[in-house]
Amino acid sequence: MALVGIVMGSKTDLPVMEKAAKQLEEFGVPYTLDVMSAHRNPAKVSAWATGAADAGYKVLIAGAGRAAHLPGVVAAHTALPVIGVPCLSDHLGGADALYSIVQMPPGVPVATVGIDNAKNAAILAMQILATSDKDYAAKLADFRAEQSEKGMEHREWSPGEGPGSSFGFQAN
Numbered sequence: 811m812a813l814v815g816i817v818m819g820s821k822t823d824l825p826v827m828e829k830a831a832k833q834l835e836e837f838g839v840p841y842t843l844d845v846m847s848a849h850r851n852p853a854k855v856s857a858w859a860t861g862a863a864d865a866g867y868k869v870l871i872a873g874a875g876r877a878a879h880l881p882g883v884v885a886a887h888t889a890l891p892v893i894g895v896p897c898l899s900d901h902l903g904g905a906d907a908l909y910s911i912v913q914m915p916p917g918v919p920v921a922t923v924g925i926d927n928a929k930n931a932a933i934l935a936m937q938i939l940a941t942s943d944k945d946y947a948a949k950l951a952d953f954r955a956e957q958s959e960k961g962m963e964h965r966e967w968s969p970g971e972g973p974g975s976s977f978g979f980q981a982n
């Protein structure tokens with residue numbers, strides 16, 4: 811049974827939203843991926859979001875661009891946590907989608923990640939799942955440990971030199 815439901819407003823959002831799918835696959839989290847638009851298929855969005863909890867989903871991820879009302883409309887139909895991904899369009903540098911998603915009026919929140927940052931949406935979904943699942947919590951801990959090692963691989967300066975040294979940073 812899928813635990814995370816990923817939806818996007820258009821097929822054109824797929825290159826961004828598939829990054830969430832890929833990350834969930836790496837975590838071994840079952841998910842579904844679908845296209846539904848809040849303005850082109852409002853009935854489909856309403857039915858999907860209304861039935862999401864009964865369908866077994868624990869977290870929903872919704873990505874959209876421009877006047878990106880999909881995450882907010884999904885959130886309006888469910889008490890499940892909804893993570894919004896603002897997708898970059900060819901206008902306004904993605905600020906249109908970012909503001910549309912992050913500026914939900916008080917009462918119906920959408921947890922918002924950065925523009926095109928679907929990977930973070932998947933990681934946040936994993937963190938939510940990990941609060942009640944020890945296996946996912948362990949996988950998340952591994953992921954964090956790996957990430958921390960990767961960060962240190964980029965270090966090519968000596969202790970006391972390089973980025974941050976003037977602020978007292980000491981590389982180990």
Ligand code: RP5
Binds near residue numbers: 823876897
């Ligand atoms: C939004 O409008 C979609 O999420 C997409 O980001 C944007 C453009 O959609 P298309 O015209 O490319 O289908 O609804």
